[in-house]
Amino acid sequence: MRKTAHLAVAGSLVLALGACSGGDGAAGDEASGEITYWLWDSNQLPAYQACAEDFAETGDVSVKIEQFAWDDYWTKLTASFVGGSGPDVFVDHLSKYGEFAAQGQVVALDEMIQADAFDTGVYADGLLEPWQYVDGSTYGLPKDWDTTAFFYNTEMLADAGLTAEDLWTADWNPQDGGTFEDVVARLTVDTNGVRGDEEGFDASSVAVYGMGINPNFEETGQMQWANFTGSLDWDYLDSNPWGTQYRFDDPQLQEAIDWFYGLADKGYAPSAGVFSDETPTQLGSGKVAMGTNGSWATGSFMELDGVDVGIAPGPVGPTGERASIFNGVADSISASSSKQAAAWEWVKYLGSSECQDVVAEHAVVFPAIPGSAENALAAFDEKGWDVSAFFSYEEEGRTFLAPITLHSGEVNAIASVALEDIYLGNTDASSLTAANDSINALLED
Amino acid sequence: MSAAPAATGRARPSPGTRRRRLQGLGDLPAALVFILPATVGFVAFLLWPTLRGIWLSLTDSTAFQPGGFVGLANYERMVADPVFWNAFRVTIWYVVLNIGVQTVLAVLVAVLMHRLTRSMIVRGIILTPYLVSNVVAAMLFLMLLDYQLGFVNEVVEGLGWDRVMFFGDQSLVIPTIAMVNVWRHLGYTALLVFAGLQTIPANLYEAGRVDGASELRMFREITMPLLRPYLGLVLIVTMIGSFQVFDTVSVTTQGGPANASNVVQYYIYEVAFSRGYDFGYASAMSVALMVVLATISIVQFRATRANQNDMA
Numbered sequence: 179m180r181k182t183a184h185l186a187v188a189g190s191l192v193l194a195l196g197a198c199s200g201g202d203g204a205a206g207d208e209a210s211g212e213i214t215y216w217l218w219d220s221n222q223l224p225a226y227q228a229c230a231e232d233f234a235e236t237g238d239v240s241v242k243i244e245q246f247a248w249d250d251y252w253t254k255l256t257a258s259f260v261g262g263s264g265p266d267v268f269v270d271h272l273s274k275y276g277e278f279a280a281q282g283q284v285v286a287l288d289e290m291i292q293a294d295a296f297d298t299g300v301y302a303d304g305l306l307e308p309w310q311y312v313d314g315s316t317y318g319l320p321k322d323w324d325t326t327a328f329f330y331n332t333e334m335l336a337d338a339g340l341t342a343e344d345l346w347t348a349d350w351n352p353q354d355g356g357t358f359e360d361v362v363a364r365l366t367v368d369t370n371g372v373r374g375d376e377e378g379f380d381a382s383s384v385a386v387y388g389m390g391i392n393p394n395f396e397e398t399g400q401m402q403w404a405n406f407t408g409s410l411d412w413d414y415l416d417s418n419p420w421g422t423q424y425r426f427d428d429p430q431l432q433e434a435i436d437w438f439y440g441l442a443d444k445g446y447a448p449s450a451g452v453f454s455d456e457t458p459t460q461l462g463s464g465k466v467a468m469g470t471n472g473s474w475a476t477g478s479f480m481e482l483d484g485v486d487v488g489i490a491p492g493p494v495g496p497t498g499e500r501a502s503i504f505n506g507v508a509d510s511i512s513a514s515s516s517k518q519a520a521a522w523e524w525v526k527y528l529g530s531s532e533c534q535d536v537v538a539e540h541a542v543v544f545p546a547i548p549g550s551a552e553n554a555l556a557a558f559d560e561k562g563w564d565v566s567a568f569f570s571y572e573e574e575g576r577t578f579l580a581p582i583t584l585h586s587g588e589v590n591a592i593a594s595v596a597l598e599d600i601y602l603g604n605t606d607a608s609s610l611t612a613a614n615d616s617i618n619a620l621l622e623d
Numbered sequence: 624m625s626a627a628p629a630a631t632g633r634a635r636p637s638p639g640t641r642r643r644r645l646q647g648l649g650d651l652p653a654a655l656v657f658i659l660p661a662t663v664g665f666v667a668f669l670l671w672p673t674l675r676g677i678w679l680s681l682t683d684s685t686a687f688q689p690g691g692f693v694g695l696a697n698y699e700r701m702v703a704d705p706v707f708w709n710a711f712r713v714t715i716w717y718v719v720l721n722i723g724v725q726t727v728l729a730v731l732v733a734v735l736m737h738r739l740t741r742s743m744i745v746r747g748i749i750l751t752p753y754l755v756s757n758v759v760a761a762m763l764f765l766m767l768l769d770y771q772l773g774f775v776n777e778v779v780e781g782l783g784w785d786r787v788m789f790f791g792d793q794s795l796v797i798p799t800i801a802m803v804n805v806w807r808h809l810g811y812t813a814l815l816v817f818a819g820l821q822t823i824p825a826n827l828y829e830a831g832r833v834d835g836a837s838e839l840r841m842f843r844e845i846t847m848p849l850l851r852p853y854l855g856l857v858l859i860v861t862m863i864g865s866f867q868v869f870d871t872v873s874v875t876t877q878g879g880p881a882n883a884s885n886v887v888q889y890y891i892y893e894v895a896f897s898r899g900y901d902f903g904y905a906s907a908m909s910v911a912l913m914v915v916l917a918t919i920s921i922v923q924f925r926a927t928r929a930n931q932n933d934m935a
Contacts, residue, residue: 253897256897257896259686277899281686281687281900282687282688283687450791450880451788451791451880452788453771454769454770463771585899587898587899587900588899591893598879604881
């Protein structure tokens, strides 16, 4: 799950929780003492703090939670592994854990799962499997899942003479963008008040962009174009997870990428560099009518001052289905932790419905256990936030995994520059073929 | 110190012999005592890491695992790596802009300080940006220059011009970062130049004035030649610092947009800590940077004859 990193500020918050038994000695086998737990999403902090408090009452283990914003999180984690001062347990990401597993920095959980006869069947379908590394071992226990959708300014939609229905029924294709592009054009207004689909629209002087683009260039496209490319007859890899051949050289994909970044040339989306923040800030500025983001960001949109936000799923594409990345985060145990037993107790608790129900009540994410996810849905409803768009892919569309490979850091570095080059207008999407070659060469090693 | 030679046939050397032997060593014992703390620092924080870095550059070590000897493989990879060469070009462009503008302005400010004011307050104010940390300065300008919300762009628009993508435009990003660092380092550099100016005897200017030379002529004929060794040193020091630009990039652009500000130090850091945890390759690039910096320093030192003073 890609969590919002508000500005570059490293919001570091340290919470010592229920420091009950002081926790001396007890390194190794006995499950007691204080362990540290790292996460990146500040929105989820209160939920897991509540979990940790409950957990401290059940045994001799207390948990100290530390939170670092996404951008700093992975750097800090790496540095802490190198320095041997890492957290005992941390929230892990599918795109990252392979590297850590390859380097022996996270613990395979299989033995512990077996020893405790822990039921891993409780999680929603498709959440546990991606956490099985190439060697077949499980490196994380699922905690929550997310999909992405389009957040729109309801007032702007109404002003454009459109309804939520238009978005829910929109179709898309990489040639002319389908009715989805019509909606985006209609939502776009230039400084003279002329709409994007009207005569005399001035693409060089736009007051409101129909669609915002997140400044997150990733091989997954999760924050940008994955809702579109997912509805093509295309997948990132020859096999996912752990494929070795990327398919950024596919003309179909390249056409879709050109269409996506081409929205900026048409004036329907901001050009590269116009916004340095993600879509919640973009919608909040009143200069963007709609933008992609993940279910985890729902709160950030709904709590925007003076902007009423609705959520619609991605459009139905050439395959006849709407599509979204279905991503799950999990908890992993550091290999360097000296309190493995205590760490496992906490991971187990995080992956149980006791904790997931508590998290559900906070209405920030959808827990990995279906029963708890229902509770979360109820909690979202109670707040008056209609999040059904995030469930729509499961019900009447396609969900797919973000690409999971070895060398993901390098892959990301190559892909992100190649994608940004296209957005900047330095080149078109045919250049992805060269990037694809470099990536595949890397994965062959 | 060892006991007296057995040939003297005495258990202890006479005070006279002892003094002579100490005199033979000159100030060495005292010198060693004074040098020791600096030497410990030098060995622990400079020599050892440097040697270790050179060794790592010949291995395939990662952040987590010690690697085996791979010979010059990392250097071969470096020579063939287009991102590295791009980083190198970007860094040189940054250094040219940063050092060029900074040095000219610093000399100007120093001469103004020297000729026009004796006020400690003015000198103090000129130094203040240097007291701000690099990261804080970078964050400050990131906010000031933001395309949407930045104060500077509000002013630009207020004046009827188009907003400027300072950090978002590929051709503007390096000049922007260079100028942010000029802002921060100008006062300090000016102060170094100013210290050099103060060594120029005032009577030279008096003589110049008596001969009817203009301020400009005196600057050309008196100030610049006598300032040369100081300027040479300042250039070497600031240029080494400039080549190692990292924090401003890390805070403002993370090398973007699309590698347009991916300077060598930032690339090294990425390779070591986020791309592939590849300490071997990152070390190889660090060694290359060290060699380049050493070469530039030596060339500069000789070219500016920084060790010779025309006043001598």
